[in-house]
Structure formats: structure tokens, C-alpha cells
Amino acid sequence: xxxxxxxxxxxxxxxxxxxxxxxxxxxxxxxxxxxxxxxxxxxxxxxxxxxxxxxxxxxxxxxxxxxxxxxxxxxxxxxxxxxxxxxxxxxxxxxxxxxxxxxxxxxxxxxxxxxxxxxxxxxxxxxxxxxxxxxxxxxxxxxxxxxxxxxxxxxxxxxxxxxxxxxxxxxxxxxxxxxxxxxxxxxxxxxxxxxxxxxxxxxxxxxxxxxxxxxxxxxxxxxxxxxxxxxxxxxxxxxxxxxxxxxxxxxxxxxxxxxxxxxxxxxxxxxxxxxxxxxxxxxxxxxxxxxxxxxxxxxxxxxxxxxxxxxxxxxxxxxxxxxxxxxxxxxxxxxxxxxxxxxxxxxxxxxxxxxxx
Amino acid sequence: xxxxxxxxxxxxxxxxxxxxxxxxxxxxxxxxxxxxxxxxxxxxxxxxxxxxxxxxxxxxxxxxxxxxxxxxxxxxxxxxxxxxxxxxxxxxxxxxxxxxxxxxxxxxxxxxxxxxxxxxxxxxxxxxxxxxxxxxxxxxxxxxxxxxxxxxxxxxxxxxxxxxxxxxxxxxxxxxxxxxxxxxxxxxxxxxxxxxxxxxxxxxxxxxxxxxxxxxxxxxxxxxxxxxxxxxxxxxxxxxxxxxxxxxxxxxxxxxxxxxxxxxxxxxxxxxxxxxxxxxxxxxxxxxxxxxxxxxxxxxxxxxxxxxxxxxxxxxxxxxxxxxxxxxxxxxxxxxxxxxxxxxxxxxxxxxxxxxxxxxxxxxxxxxxxxxxxxxxxxxxxxxxxxxxxxxxxxxxxxxxxxxxxxxxxxxxxxxxxxxxxxxxxxxxxxxxxxxxxxxxxxxxxxxxxxxxxxxxxxxxxxxxxxxxxxxxxxxxxxxxxxxxxxxxxxxxxxxxxxxxxxxxxxxxxxxxxxxxxxxxxxxxxxxxxxxxxx
Numbered sequence: 001x002x003x004x005x006x007x008x009x010x011x012x013x014x015x016x017x018x019x020x021x022x023x024x025x026x027x028x029x030x031x032x033x034x035x036x037x038x039x040x041x042x043x044x045x046x047x048x049x050x051x052x053x054x055x056x057x058x059x060x061x062x063x064x065x066x067x068x069x070x071x072x073x074x075x076x077x078x079x080x081x082x083x084x085x086x087x088x089x090x091x092x093x094x095x096x097x098x099x100x101x102x103x104x105x106x107x108x109x110x111x112x113x114x115x116x117x118x119x120x121x122x123x124x125x126x127x128x129x130x131x132x133x134x135x136x137x138x139x140x141x142x143x144x145x146x147x148x149x150x151x152x153x154x155x156x157x158x159x160x161x162x163x164x165x166x167x168x169x170x171x172x173x174x175x176x177x178x179x180x181x182x183x184x185x186x187x188x189x190x191x192x193x194x195x196x197x198x199x200x201x202x203x204x205x206x207x208x209x210x211x212x213x214x215x216x217x218x219x220x221x222x223x224x225x226x227x228x229x230x231x232x233x234x235x236x237x238x239x240x241x242x243x244x245x246x247x248x249x250x251x252x253x254x255x256x257x258x259x260x261x262x263x264x265x266x267x268x269x270x271x272x273x274x275x276x277x278x279x280x281x282x283x284x285x286x287x288x289x290x291x292x293x294x295x296x297x298x299x300x301x302x303x304x305x306x307x308x309x310x311x312x313x314x315x316x317x318x319x320x321x322x323x324x325x326x327x328x329x330x331x332x333x334x335x336x337x338x339x340x341x342x343x344x345x346x347x348x349x350x351x352x353x354x355x356x357x
Numbered sequence: 358x359x360x361x362x363x364x365x366x367x368x369x370x371x372x373x374x375x376x377x378x379x380x381x382x383x384x385x386x387x388x389x390x391x392x393x394x395x396x397x398x399x400x401x402x403x404x405x406x407x408x409x410x411x412x413x414x415x416x417x418x419x420x421x422x423x424x425x426x427x428x429x430x431x432x433x434x435x436x437x438x439x440x441x442x443x444x445x446x447x448x449x450x451x452x453x454x455x456x457x458x459x460x461x462x463x464x465x466x467x468x469x470x471x472x473x474x475x476x477x478x479x480x481x482x483x484x485x486x487x488x489x490x491x492x493x494x495x496x497x498x499x500x501x502x503x504x505x506x507x508x509x510x511x512x513x514x515x516x517x518x519x520x521x522x523x524x525x526x527x528x529x530x531x532x533x534x535x536x537x538x539x540x541x542x543x544x545x546x547x548x549x550x551x552x553x554x555x556x557x558x559x560x561x562x563x564x565x566x567x568x569x570x571x572x573x574x575x576x577x578x579x580x581x582x583x584x585x586x587x588x589x590x591x592x593x594x595x596x597x598x599x600x601x602x603x604x605x606x607x608x609x610x611x612x613x614x615x616x617x618x619x620x621x622x623x624x625x626x627x628x629x630x631x632x633x634x635x636x637x638x639x640x641x642x643x644x645x646x647x648x649x650x651x652x653x654x655x656x657x658x659x660x661x662x663x664x665x666x667x668x669x670x671x672x673x674x675x676x677x678x679x680x681x682x683x684x685x686x687x688x689x690x691x692x693x694x695x696x697x698x699x700x701x702x703x704x705x706x707x708x709x710x711x712x713x714x715x716x717x718x719x720x721x722x723x724x725x726x727x728x729x730x731x732x733x734x735x736x737x738x739x740x741x742x743x744x745x746x747x748x749x750x751x752x753x754x755x756x757x758x759x760x761x762x763x764x765x766x767x768x769x770x771x772x773x774x775x776x777x778x779x780x781x782x783x784x785x786x787x788x789x790x791x792x793x794x795x796x797x798x799x800x801x802x803x804x805x806x807x808x809x810x811x812x813x814x815x816x817x818x819x820x821x822x823x824x825x826x827x828x829x830x831x832x833x834x835x836x837x838x839x840x841x842x843x844x845x846x847x848x849x850x851x852x853x854x855x856x857x858x859x860x861x862x863x864x865x866x867x868x869x870x871x872x873x874x875x876x877x878x879x880x881x882x883x884x885x886x887x888x889x890x891x892x
Binding site for chain 1: 742
């Protein structure tokens with residue numbers, strides 16, 4: 001059998017897998033070029049990402065925000081929009097949750113000390129609601145500007161990122177700064193607001209937010225495929241003219257999509273803020289919002305695939321951390337190289353498909 | 358290199374031969390051992406229904422698609438065309454149905470883009486030889502559709518094409534432009550070019566071609582000498598069942614008198630899409646709108662549906678089934694009245710090309726009231742989509758309207774143009790509309806499908822719908838309409854009634870279409886140029 005058509009059909013059938021494979025191949029080739037044994041590098045990364053329960057736990061900790069931010073980008077993408085503002089919505093969401101937790105904790109002291117299941121459930125819901133609401137409002141603002149005023153969402157959402165980061169920094173340093181530390185962080189939230197964490201990961205803070213992420217992905221998948229809303233978003237994104245002719249208010253769909261996208265982005269930070277640190281730290285997000293774009297792109301905008309894609313990027317992030325001290329010639333930046341290559345090859349897929357039709 | 362050198366020199370003789378070309382897509386044999394040839398100085402007609410394999414065949418000849426089997430020979434030598442670049446080099450040129458022109462560039466700039474600066478002389482000579490009539494210095498946006506087409510042909514000639522493929526060239530022309538066009542085609546072949554003409558219009562093909570190749574389901578079913586073949590035998594060969602193109606017979610119930618669409622002194626000022634109209638479409642009545650494209654027909658639809666932006670100075674009233682629409686939004690209109698819309702461009706205005714048929718059904722069903730038959734409960738209460746019902750509904754429509762392939766569940770992008778159109782018609786007409794807005798319902802559609810579509814429109818009329826029909830196909834207008842209004846520059850200039858002996862004053866309609874439109878060139882002819890569409 002001729003290997004070429006075989007390879008071709010493989011690439012067409014499994015474009016995502018091909019992209020990942022090619023991305024790793026290219027990235028590891030770069031490592032080899034720098035003088036490392038690529039198999040050794042790969043081994044270090046795999047061990048660091050999932051070698052022990054703790055490592056695996058940390059990988060899941062990194063995966064959690066990426067699931068939310070990946071979903072956020074996917075929802076906007078469904079309606080033909082590009083939400084680059086996930087990063088800003090994420091820090092604002094985390095900040096909102098922290099403020100709500102601190103305020104409630106201040107009024108009702110029982111929340112600061114109680115760790116009963118009921119209190120924790122209420123705490124989680126209230127914080128989640130606050131984060132989603134604020135993120136959603138910021139998203140809605142972008143959506144409104146796009147739908148009714150014609151400002152491009154990429155421009156406005158990028159600019160809102162700067163505002164969000166400046167605003168949260170000010171709030172942390174001027175309003176809620178912790179008295180017992182020199183770090184740029186707020187006071188710790190009460191115990192009832194610390195997220196429920198799972199044991200079995202040797203102390204890695206894998207929290208309820210990881211499960212919520214998966215749950216959200218399922219919900220988004222159902223909304224996409226099974227509801228009128230999902231159809232309207234799709235129609236708006238794929239062919240807004242036909243959508244308009246058929247009586248869909250495309251402007252409204254744009255606002256809905258951006259609000260939902262913002263709400264999901266707002267939830268991204270909670271695993272870190274409430275689960276890990278238990279307080280808001282400036283710069284806690286290592287570009288989760290932006291990585292969410294890559295996550296969604298690799299997943300092709302499909303919500304369930306976002307979970308796998310987020311896990312891959314989470315593992316890459318965690319795995320690359322050990323490269324700094326286990327190798328001589330490469331650093332954790334190799335993760336960025338691999339990530340970039342994967343995205344490059346994932347995008348190349350479109351080119352192929354267009355040409356074949 | 359440009360081939361037209363000087364007056365005495367004819368372009369070099371050429372013979373292109375296709376031998377056993379085959380191409381399949383999955384289980385579909387798009388082309389099965391297709392063989393024919395074409396010589397310099399000859400016009401070869403290529404006819405067949407939608408999906409017969411004409412486009413696949415020409416795309417293989419032009420290097421867009423690689424054949425699975427078979428060879429292409431030029432003057433007896435086997436050639437391979439991995440891409441259009443090589444086929445253009447070998448002297449093959451293709452004029453697509455959709456023009457690839459930039460509105461802001463001049464005609465000459467287009468020529469120079471493809472053929473270099475020195476092509477100017479060739480272009481002028483070719484224009485003189487072929488009787489092309491337009492100004493090389495004019496910008497494309499100021500050329501009429503017919504002139505744009507001439508420019509496309511000129512481009513191909515200046516690139517040195519010896520074989521010119523024309524895909525449905527007359528589909529975009531008005532009736533008065535067709536005859537001169539066919540004459541130019543004749544001169545093109547007399548100057549030594551080989552011409553391949555793809556068309557649905559059998560009479561045209563017979564009139565202008567030397568030989569005619571008929572295709573059906575991927576095979577060549579006959580090669581005829583145009584001088585001695587009749588339209589009936591061509592049709593028989595195309596359809597394969599001894600069927601001929603019997604026109605829609607029009608014994609019809611009387612038109613109603615209750616107005617469905619009532620436009621009273623509607624005025625929309627100059628700018629994009631000026632209109633000044635006043636008319637009524639009654640129940641059980643088909644009102645045809647004749648006119649050169651770009652004279653406001655598209656805006657008329659957009660204004661009725663309120664997709665056109667509101668303008669200062671707009672006035673008058675538009676009502677459907679007694680409801681005033683001018684103050685509503687398009688969403689409210691689609692909810693309030695049952696309008697079936699066969700849009701001007703089915704691909705960009707009527708379909709989600711990547712969606713399957715069931716998804717596309719929703720594109721009219723998003724108005725839950727119009728989908729009561731399917732499942733009002735589910736759709737409206739929770740917004741949960743009843744996919745099962747939608748899918749079986751799609752299958753039902755496919756079989757009722759003879760849309761192929763039956764039981765298709767892939768993206769509608771992969772259906773042929775005619776089948777896409779039938780699907781849109783099926784979707785829109787099956788929701789029992791009060792008003793039908795139909796634009797070019799059978800453009801680029803073979804005539805078996807045309808008949809299905811005409812039947813659907815007529816039966817909607819007989820069930821009581823009012824139909825507003827825009828078409829540039831005079832035969833279609835005359836056979837379907839109860840009344841025909843002629844639209845020029847956003848105004849109704851004349852109205853024709855169906856005569857008792859079942860006919861219209863066709864030449865009268867044609868004359869009033871052009872009389873008031875100077876030069877045949879209309880400023881805002883949308884859809885004719887790439888990126889030139891409104892909105």
C-alpha cells in the first residue's frame with residue numbers, strides 16, 4: 001500500500017492528534033538542537049506532570065483554570081467572536097469573589113471559622129456567582145460595544161484587560177491589603193470560602209472547581225448542540241446574514257455570547273484564589289486567559305474537547321517546570337515552544353480542509 | 358504569452374482531448390470515463406442537469422481537481438495539470454459564473470494584472486475583433502454585469518487562452534444582452550479559439566454551438582451535431598427517461614382580491630437602494646417583477662423584511678396580511694407573519710453551509726410559531742431542540758422534493774447548487790406561508806429541479822399565498838405570474854396583465870426594462886462583483 005494516502009487520511013481523520021504530535025516533535029527537535037536528548041526531556045516532562053500523585057494533582061490544578069478560560073473562548077468563538085478579554089475577566093472574577101468572601105466573612109464571623117459542608121457550599125456558590133456576574137458584565141460590555149456600537153471586540157477586550165489588571169491591583173494594595181504580609185495580596189478569606197479540596201493528591205489543592213470545570217464543559221456542550229440558544233449562536237457565527245434574514249437578532253446573540261464567555265472566564269481564577277492561596281494575589285494567573293485561546297483553538301471550539309486540550313496544556317505547564325533544574329540547555333520556556341507549534345499545526349488544519357473542498 | 362499578435366496571424370491551432378477521465382468523491386462517481394474533444398474554431402456545448410458532472414469535468418480540465426484516472430491530451434500530447442497555473446500556461450482559460458473582479462480597479466488594470474503591461478495593445482485589438490463594448494479605462498464598479506463578463510473573457514484571452522471555458526455565461530445576462538453575447542461567442546471561435554459553453558438553456562446551446570456533449574450522472578450520454586438535433590432529443594438524453602421539458606401548464610384558479618402585501622407610497626431616498634413604489638399583492642396571486650438586475654429588486658425585499666437600515670426621509674407604509682411592518686424589526690416581522698423567503702443568494706442568505714439539513718431547517722424555524730407543526734412545545738418552552746423530529750422532517754422534505762442524495766446528513770455545502778436551492782424552497786414553502794418572497798428561484802438550476810420549484814410556488818399560490826417573484830428569466834416570469842411589473846431604478850414603470858390567451862407582451866416588457874435605464878449600466882448592481890454586495 002502506498003503510504004502517502006494512508007498518512008493523508010490519518011491527518012484528515014485525526015487532525016488534533018496530528019497537531020499535538022507534530023508540535024511535540026518540533027519542540028523536542030528544538031531541544032535536541034540545543035543539545036539535549038529529546039527522549040530524556042520528554043521523560044522529565046512526563047514524570048514532572050504525572051510522576052507522583054502530587055505532580056498529577058498540580059497538573060490538574062493548572063488544568064482547572066484552562067478548562068474555564070478555554071470554554072470562555074469557545075463560547076465566543078461559536079458566535080464568531082474572539083474573546084481576548086478572558087484574562088481581564090478572570091482577574092476581575094477572582095477579585096469579586098475575594099471581596100465578597102471578605103465582606104461576608106467580616107459581617108458573619110461564623111463563616112470565617114466554620115468549615116461545615118453547608119457553610120462551604122454556600123461560600124462556594126456566593127463566590128462563584130459574584131465571579132461569574134462580574135466576568136459576565138465585563139463580557140456583556142464588550143458584546144454591547146460590538147453589537148450596538150460596532151467597536152471590534154478584540155480591541156475593546158484587550159483594552160479592558162489593562163483596566164481590569166490596574167483596577168484589581170489598586171483594590172489589593174489600597175483596599176484589601178493584608179496587614180501581616182509584604183506580598184501584594186489581600187487578607188485571607190474565611191475557612192468557609194476555601195474551596196472543598198480532594199485528598200489523595202498529597203496536598204496538591206485539587207478543588208471542587210476542577211469538577212465544576214468538567215461539569216461546565218458538559219453544560220456548554222448541551223447548550224451548543226441541543227438548544228435553540230446554541231443554534232442561534234452558531235447561526236450568528238457562521239452566517240450572520242442568513243441568521244438576520246431568518247429573524248435572529250444577531251446583535252443580541254453577540255451580547256449573550258460575550259456575557260456567557262465573560263462569566264466562564266470570571267470563574268477561571270477561583271481554583272487558584274479560593275482553592276490554592278485562599279487569598280487574592282496580584283499576578284496569580286500565569287496567562288490563563290490567553291492560554292485559553294490556545295486551548296479552545298486546539299479543541300476546535302468543542303466544549304468536551306476543551307477538557308482534554310486544557311489537560312494537555314496544564315500538563316505541559318507543570319511538566320516544563322522541572323526542566324529548569326533537570327536539564328542543562330533548555331528551560332521551562334520549551335513548553336511555550338511546544339505550545340506554539342501545536343497551535344501552528346492545529347491552525348494548518350483549516351488550510352487543508354479548505355483546499356480539499 | 359499573448360497569442361493575438363497581428364492582424365494576419367491566427368492563433369495556433371489546438372485540439373484538446375479528454376480521454377476516459379474519471380473522478381469519484383467517496384462513493385459518488387462524479388465523472389465516469391468521460392471522453393470528448395474540442396478543436397480550434399469550434400463551440401462545444403456541455404449540457405446536463407445539476408450534479409451531472411459538468412463542473413467536475415471542467416475543474417479537472419482546468420487543474421482544480423486531479424482526475425483519478427484518464428488523460429488530457431493537447432494536440433495529441435498527454436499533459437498533467439496539478440493546478441490552474443499549468444493549465445493557464447497550456448492555453449486553457451475559464452470564465453466562472455461568479456466574476457473575480459475588484460470593483461475599484463479599472464478594466465485595463467485587471468488586464469494588466471493578469472497579462473502584464475504590454476497586454477494593452479492585445480486587449481484593444483481583441484475588443485475590436487470581438488465587438489466588445491466597454492471603456493477600458495472605466496472602473497469595474499461602473500460596468501454592467503454584461504460588460505463585466507466581457508472583461509472576464511478579455512482577461513482570459515489576454516492571458517493567452519486558446520481554449521475558453523464559460524460556465525453558465527448567460528445566467529447573469531438580461532434577455533436583451535443574450536443575443537449580442539452569443540454573436541460575440543461566434544466571433545471568438547471564428548478567431549481561432551476553442552470554446553466550451555456550459556449551459557442549461559438548450560435553445561441557446563443549439564443556436565450557437567457546433568457540437569453538443571450531454572452528460573448525465575457522471576457519464577457522457579451523447580454527443581450531438583447542433584445543426585441536426587432538437588431540444589427534445591437533447592432533453593431526453595439529459596434526463597434519460599424520455600422526458601422532455603414540458604413547461605408548467607397554467608390552468609389556475611382565479612387570483613384573489615384580498616391583499617396580502619400592500620405597499621402604499623413607500624419612498625426611500627437616494628443613496629443605497631432608493632425606492633419609490635406602491636403596489637399590492639393579493640392572495641392567490643403571483644406578481645412578477647421584471648427588470649435589469651440592480652434596479653432595486655433586492656432592496657425591495659430588504660425593505661419589506663426590514664433588513665435595510667432605516668433612513669431619514671423614508672416614508673409610506675408596508676403591510677402584510679393587515680399588519681403594518683414599517684415600525685417592526687426583522688425579528689418581530691418574522692414572528693408576526695409567515696413569510697417564505699427564497700433569497701437572492703441562497704448560499705449567503707439562506708443556508709448554514711456547514712450545517713446538516715436538520716440544522717438548516719431551523720433557519721426558518723427559529724420563529725417558533727412558524728414551526729408549530731414540528732414541535733412548539735419543545736422549542737418554545739425550554740429551547741431544547743427536537744433533533745429527531747427535525748431529522749425525519751428533513752428526510753421527508755428531501756424525498757418530497759427529490760433532493761439528492763436522499764437521507765443526506767452531511768453538511769449542505771456538499772449538495773449541488775440545484776439541490777441546495779430545492780432544499781431552501783422545500784423548507785420555506787412547506788410552512789404554509791401567507792407571503793412568498795422569491796428571488797431567482799431557479800437560477801443555475803436544471804430544468805427538472807426548476808419544475809419542482811415552479812410547482813412548489815404555484816401550489817403555494819393555489820393554497821392562498823401571495824407571491825412576489827423577482828426573476829431575470831423571462832420565460833419563468835411569464836409562465837408563473839398573474840401580473841408582471843417592470844422595475845427600473847427603484848420605480849415600477851409599467852404593469853402588464855396576463856392576456857386572456859395565457860400570455861404576456863414579452864417584447865413590451867423587454868422594452869420597458871431597458872428604455873428607462875440608460876446605457877444598460879446601473880450604479881448599484883450588487884452581487885455582480887466580488888465584495889460588492891450590500892449590507
